[in-house]
Amino acid sequence: MINEFDLILTELEKIDHMPTVGNRVKLNKNLNSKGNPKRLNCIHFGQKRIGSLYSETKATKEKLYPRLEKLLELFMSNNYPEIEYNQILVNKCNFFDIHKDKNNKVDSCVLFGLGDYTGGELNIHNEDKELLTAVDIHRKPLVFKNKTTYHSVAPYEGTRYSIITYLI
Numbered sequence: 001m002i003n004e005f006d007l008i009l010t011e012l013e014k015i016d017h018m019p020t021v022g023n024r025v026k027l028n029k030n031l032n033s034k035g036n037p038k039r040l041n042c043i044h045f046g047q048k049r050i051g052s053l054y055s056e057t058k059a060t061k062e063k064l065y066p067r068l069e070k071l072l073e074l075f076m077s078n079n080y081p082e083i084e085y086n087q088i089l090v091n092k093c094n095f096f097d098i099h100k101d102k103n104n105k106v107d108s109c110v111l112f113g114l115g116d117y118t119g120g121e122l123n124i125h126n127e128d129k130e131l132l133t134a135v136d137i138h139r140k141p142l143v144f145k146n147k148t149t150y151h152s153v154a155p156y157e158g159t160r161y162s163i164i165t166y167l168i
Contacts (some may be wrong), residue, residue: 004075005139009114010141011068012161018092019043034092040094045069046087049168057087072163080110083143085165090140092161096153098129101146105167108128115163122150 002020018041035080043065044057059065085107101109113120118138121134122142134154135142144151146164 001166005073005112005114008071008163009057011071011115012090012092015043015065015068015143021086036151041092043068043090043122044071044087045072045078045090046085047168052124064116076110076165079141080165081103081145083108083110083165084167087166089164089166090161091164093111093159094153094162095149095155096151098125098150100150100160101166103166103168104147107147109144109146111137111144111146112138112139112163113137113160113162115159115161117156117158117160119154120160120162121154121155122151123152125151 004038019039020039021044022039035070043059043064045060045068046057047054047060048057055061068090069088072090076083076085076088111122115138117138120138122137122144123134124132129150
């Protein structure tokens, strides 16, 4: 029997070239997209905010990956109906240094990993940015306080997708 993770991963693996976006700041010391640490391999579904204005993300507005978006929405509604979100972010092979997701309006998200990889745990840090623990999120969704908790991605090998919800 095929489970939800397998269906989502199958759709992710159909994407030949993951879109890249520029970020305002360098989030990592490792290299992501095409050797540029300010470029991220990712897809945003749902809403985006520029200043105080909201609009649909390009992937949602142009229906670029409709089956993947529907599968992610169904996963959330079936498993985490209590989590508020208006954006789902899909990362592919991105490393992130220690940070907090300060733009999230709520201090609760769902995060999980998919793909053929080893390592890549979610590192949880204290306020002094010292490592407290590493959490395996590979096919193991975690409800996580991403706004107020320092976190990062542990080194990994292979193809690692991470899926995270936001309320922006």
